[in-house]
Amino acid sequence: MSLLDLFKPKSANPDAIVVKEASSKGAGKPRVHITVGDIVRGKVVDSNGYENEIVLFLRKNKKDR
Secondary structure (H helix, E strand, O other): OOHHOOOOOOOOOOOOOOEEEEOOOOOOEEEEEEEEHHHHHEEEEOOOOOOOEEEOOOOOOHHOO
């Protein structure tokens, strides 16, 4: 058990935790809420049914660049 587990609710639903809101790449570019569950699955579907792939990037701190 880690320290962060103490602060996490026991009944946390990964699809209910919104991490970020972004624009879809589909027609009309509607805004979509990206949840923890979407990140685990690697995709999010917008209101028009367009499936967007989720890609995570890591980069160095500004001091290290």
